[in-house]
Amino acid sequence: MENTMLIRTEDLVKTYPMGGDKITALDHVNLTFTKGEFAGLIGPSGSGKTTLLNIIGSLDVPTQGSAEVLGKKIESLTHKQAAELRNRFIGFIFQTFNLLPVYTAFENVEFPLLLLGLTAAQRKKAVMDALQWVGLADRAKSRPSQLSGGQSQRVAIARAVVKNPALVLADEPTANLDAENSHHILHTMARLNNEMGTTFIFATHDEKVIRHLRRKIVLVDGKVTKDETLPGGEKKGRLP
Amino acid sequence: MIIPRLALRNLLGARIRTWLNVAVLSLSFVAIIIFQGFYRGLDEQGSKFKIESEYGGGQYWQQDYDAFDPLTLPDAHAKVPEALERLIQDGRAAAILVVQGTLYPNGRVMPVLIKGIDPGQKILTLPSFFLTLNGANVPALIGSRMAKSSGLRIGDTITLRWRETGGSFNALDLEITQVMNTTNPGIDNGQVWLPLEKLRSMTRMEGEANLVVLAKGVNEFPRIPGWTYKGLDTLLKDLKSMVQAKTVGGNILYTFLLLLAMLAIFDTQVLSIFKRRKEIGTLMALGMTRGAVIRLFTLEGALHGVLAALAGAAYGMPLAVFLMKKGWAMPQGTDSYGFALGNNLFPAYSAGLVIGTTVLVLTVTTIVSYLPTRKISKLKPTDALRGRIS
Numbered sequence: 001m002e003n004t005m006l007i008r009t010e011d012l013v014k015t016y017p018m019g020g021d022k023i024t025a026l027d028h029v030n031l032t033f034t035k036g037e038f039a040g041l042i043g044p045s046g047s048g049k050t051t052l053l054n055i056i057g058s059l060d061v062p063t064q065g066s067a068e069v070l071g072k073k074i075e076s077l078t079h080k081q082a083a084e085l086r087n088r089f090i091g092f093i094f095q096t097f098n099l100l101p102v103y104t105a106f107e108n109v110e111f112p113l114l115l116l117g118l119t120a121a122q123r124k125k126a127v128m129d130a131l132q133w134v135g136l137a138d139r140a141k142s143r144p145s146q147l148s149g150g151q152s153q154r155v156a157i158a159r160a161v162v163k164n165p166a167l168v169l170a171d172e173p174t175a176n177l178d179a180e181n182s183h184h185i186l187h188t189m190a191r192l193n194n195e196m197g198t199t200f201i202f203a204t205h206d207e208k209v210i211r212h213l214r215r216k217i218v219l220v221d222g223k224v225t226k227d228e229t230l231p232g233g234e235k236k237g238r239l240p
Numbered sequence: 241m242i243i244p245r246l247a248l249r250n251l252l253g254a255r256i257r258t259w260l261n262v263a264v265l266s267l268s269f270v271a272i273i274i275f276q277g278f279y280r281g282l283d284e285q286g287s288k289f290k291i292e293s294e295y296g297g298g299q300y301w302q303q304d305y306d307a308f309d310p311l312t313l314p315d316a317h318a319k320v321p322e323a324l325e326r327l328i329q330d331g332r333a334a335a336i337l338v339v340q341g342t343l344y345p346n347g348r349v350m351p352v353l354i355k356g357i358d359p360g361q362k363i364l365t366l367p368s369f370f371l372t373l374n375g376a377n378v379p380a381l382i383g384s385r386m387a388k389s390s391g392l393r394i395g396d397t398i399t400l401r402w403r404e405t406g407g408s409f410n411a412l413d414l415e416i417t418q419v420m421n422t423t424n425p426g427i428d429n430g431q432v433w434l435p436l437e438k439l440r441s442m443t444r445m446e447g448e449a450n451l452v453v454l455a456k457g458v459n460e461f462p463r464i465p466g467w468t469y470k471g472l473d474t475l476l477k478d479l480k481s482m483v484q485a486k487t488v489g490g491n492i493l494y495t496f497l498l499l500l501a502m503l504a505i506f507d508t509q510v511l512s513i514f515k516r517r518k519e520i521g522t523l524m525a526l527g528m529t530r531g532a533v534i535r536l537f538t539l540e541g542a543l544h545g546v547l548a549a550l551a552g553a554a555y556g557m558p559l560a561v562f563l564m565k566k567g568w569a570m571p572q573g574t575d576s577y578g579f580a581l582g583n584n585l586f587p588a589y590s591a592g593l594v595i596g597t598t599v600l601v602l603t604v605t606t607i608v609s610y611l612p613t614r615k616i617s618k619l620k621p622t623d624a625l626r627g628r629i630s
Contacts, residue, residue, distance in 0.1 A: 059525060059621040080529050087527020094625070098522040102253020114242050115527050159526075 006167060006199055007033040007056055011065035014051050014222075025051040027222040028065070033201065035166070038193045039215035040202040048222040049203035050171055056201065057090050057169045058082040070166055087115050091160030091198075095172035097152040099144040099159075105131065106140040109158045116163060130158035134188055150181030154188060161192055168192075171203045182208045243532060247539035251547070257508065258544070264504050265548035265605070268497040270556035272597050275490045277560065277587030278568065283483045284588045285581055287476055292365045293424045295475045296334070297456035300324055300467045305338075305450045310353065313340055314403075317448045321464045324452045332458050334361035335449035337439050341402035343432065345390040352386075353431045354402060356439030363455045366427060370418035371435040377415035378438055383428025387419040394419055400432070405444050412442070423582035498601070501548075502608045509541045509612040520616060521624030534613045541609020545602040563587050 014026040025048045033039060041049040054060040055067050058074050059082075067074040070089050077085065086092075091112075099108045109130050113123040131137045134154035144152055153173060160168050170189070174182035190212060192198045202209055210216065218226035251258050291297075301307075305316035320328065320335050327333035337356040342349055357364075359371040371379050380400075382392060392398060394416055401411040414432070422428050440446050452467075461469045513520070523533050567584030 054622050057525070059625070080531075083524065083527050083529040083532075086525060092522075092525045094522075094525075096518070098518060098525075098625070100519060100522065102250055107249070112526050114246070117242075 004035040005032060006035050006037075006070060007031070007201075008068045009052075009055075009062075009065065010068075012052070012055065012062050012067055013064035014048070014055065014060070015063045024222050026055075026062070029219075029222070029224055031217065031224065031227070033199065035199055036193070036197045037215055038190065038200050038213060039217065040204055040210060040213040041217050041219055042205060042210055042213075043219035044205060046221075047219040049205075049219055051222075052219070053169050053171055053201065053203045056167075057092060058085050087112065088163070089166045091163070091165040091168040093153070093156050093160050093168060093170035093173045095175045097144070097149070097156045097176075099152055099155055101144055104141050104143055105136060105147065105155045105158075108144070108155055109162050112159060112163045126162050127158075130162040131155075133161070133192065134158045148181075149177050150184060153177060153181070153185050157185065157188055157192075161196070161198060164196070165198065167199045167201070169201050169203075172206070173202065174204070174206050174209055179208065182206070186212050243536050243539055247536055247543055250536070251540050251543050258547070261501075261504050261508055261544050262547045262551055265501040265544055265601070266552035266556075268494065268501040269548050269552035269597065269601055270559065271497050272494040272601075273552075273556060273589065273594060274560065274563070274587065275494055276593050276597065277563070277589045278585060279483060279487045279490055280588040280590070280593065281586050282486065282581070283480065285586060286479050286483065287472075289423045289582070290426065290476060290479060291456070291472065293422060294364065294426050294453075295472060296363050296453040297458050298454045298461065298472055299470045299475065300452045300454070300464060301470055302450050303466050303468055307451075310340055313338055313353075313450070317445055317450050318466055319447050320449050320452060321467060323462055323464055324467070327454065327458065328358075328452070331362060332455045334358055334363040334453045335436060336451050336453060337436060337443070337445060337448060338450045339402055339439065339443050339445075341400055341432075343390060344399045344401075345392055348390075350390055351430070352400075354400065354439060355431055355433050356436035357433055358436045363453050364427075366422075366433070367418060367420050368433065370420075371433060373435060373438070375415070377413060378434060379417040380414035381418050381420060381433040382416060383425075383431065384419055384421045385425060385428045386431060387416075389429075392416050392419075402442065404442075410442065498604065502604060505541055505544055505605060506608045506612065508544075509537065509609055512540070513537065513612055513615055517619075517624045517627050520619060521621050521626075524621040524624065530617055530619070534610075534616050537613040537616065538606065538610045541613075542602065542606040544609070545605035548605075549598055549601070560587070560589055564589070 009029050009031045012026050012029040013024070015022040015024050029052060041052055043049050051060065055062055055074060056069055058069065058077060061075050070085065072081070072085055074082070100111065103111070106127055109127045110123050113126055118126070128137060128140070131140055134157050136151060136154050136158065139147060139151060144155070147155065174185055177185060186209060189200055193200050202213065204210065215229045216226070217224055302316050302318045304312055306312045317337065324333055324335070328335055334357060339354045341352050341354040343352050344350070357366065357368050357371070359368045361368055367381065370381050373379060377397065380398075382390070387393065396416045397413050398416065399411055400414050401409055403409050414434070420428075440448060461471075520533055523536070524530070528536070564587060567586040570581055570583060570585050
């Protein structure tokens with residue numbers, strides 16, 4: 001299972017119209033990710049990290065080339081099929097946490113399970129397990145406005161992993177956090193990667209994150225300039 | 241079932257914003273039903289009083305009789321036909337003779353309509369039994385409005401002059417035996433009621449009448465030469481037209497109220513979609529389809545209508561029951577518009593009115609809630625997550 005191919009991009013190109021011109025966000029990107037990786041897309045702002053993450057997450061489609069995620073060609077999915085892929089197999093973690101403001105921590109984590117149609121008992125168990133994992137079982141009834149940044153991001157991690165997704169995509173997950181909270185978040189994600197085998201792909205330029213990655217893919221102006229796996233063949237995240 | 245649950249959760253989570261909209265919408269809701277109830281009450285109450293005191297179950301008019309043209313009166317009388325006479329004898333109809341005359345109250349000249357009616361009739365609620373002859377004077381019955389305008393009171397004697405069929409004028413003294421307090425100005429203003437047979441003999445119109453009022457429940461209306469049947473639809477036409485005119489005014493008012501409420505909801509929806517772009521993006525990222533997000537936002541807006549209906553029922557029902565019991569005091573002079581209403585107007589509510597209003601408000605709320613959400617159908621998840629509107 002360790003080497004099962006999860007994602008493959010072939011000559012992936014993404015351009016955006018800008019005025020009368022086109023901006024190339026991704027320029028012929030060829031990458032493969034396997035199950036259980038703890039990998040990061042690294043690069044400065046505007047290098048195409050988030051664009052690639054969005055395409056892998058079926059939130060966007062390539063202009064040219066192909067992106068195959070869990071055996072599905074992203075460019076040929078309908079809106080409904082893309083939504084189903086995200087719902088069943090992909091978890092997202094955002095820089096700004098993106099918790100639903102009127103829901104409690106419990107309800108936020110429960111949300112993906114509601115979409116999956118799980119029973120109330122199944123949902124409750126899975127949500128409490130996930131909150132336990134991130135150390136926030138005692139804050140289940142708190143609303144996002146009552147949580148700190150670090151706690152909010154841990155709730156977001158719980159929401160991303162509660163359905164046991166094959167893949168978690170994290171876009172600058174520590175950008176809005178201080179060093180201590182970043183450390184805690186990374187530790188949580190590395191544990192999930194190590195113990196549950198969840199695949200994590202980050203888009204980041206945060207050194208704190210980069211230090212813990214087992215695979216580093218450097219993007220510059222939409223091109224992959226470096227793809228480095230740490231020695232030892234072990235792709236799992238290192239616990240900070 | 242997930243979308244209704246989420247919509248309700250979002251709606252209640254928005255707290256003050258939701259309750260402000262619900263308050264405005266429920267006010268419109270209650271106002272529409274209360275106002276419509278009053279217009280229905282106006283119609284029903286006005287019709288009821290008119291039917292009971294003036295129109296009965298329909299009328300036969302002598303073919304030249306025109307209730308709105310006194311100049312036709314000298315020629316608008318005839319012998320009561322046999323078919324109608326039989327109904328009168330059976331107590332299922334009452335003949336009325338109408339003649340022009342003049343009263344002289346306190347030295348003034350006052351043109352009046354003299355109306356003759358059988359003192360024993362039971363067709364109309366008019367208290368005609370006060371017209372029973374029991375002395376030398378001719379008994380006369382007037383209404384309170386007539387009493388006020390003429391200055392006459394019970395027991396007063398007043399000279400009446402009238403024109404006989406031959407054209408000569410005659411006069412006699414009347415004694416006011418009762419001042420009736422009627423809600424129907426149509427049997428009061430400028431009118432004096434006398435015993436039918438006395439009026440016939442005074443005018444030498446034995447056996448004649450201008451109109452015959454049928455009892456309620458009489459449902460045979462044969463064609464009678466020289467006489468025209470006037471059903472309640474015809475007789476109440478003016479009242480219905482007046483109510484209709486009032487209803488149009490009311491409709492404008494509550495359309496305005498509803499528009500205000502809809503504007504608030506539309507505004508909330510537009511603002512909501514604008515403010516919650518990131519949330520929309522997150523919902524999509526979590527696996528909700530655009531269609532589901534549109535349904536969620538539409539339902540959130542539409543649920544304002546449901547909450548408004550519940551809130552409206554909470555305070556509107558006791559208010560409606562109170563008004564049905566106590567009525568609404570009518571300002572003095574309302575009857576001068578021709579409405580036979582009495583001192584209080586009692587609203588009338590029906591299941592149709594409540595259900596119809598509820599369906600109308602919910603439908604309009606849903607449409608207004610849906611319109612801004614169409615923007616979501618063009619929204620890219622990536623733009624939404626960045627807080628942009630495509």
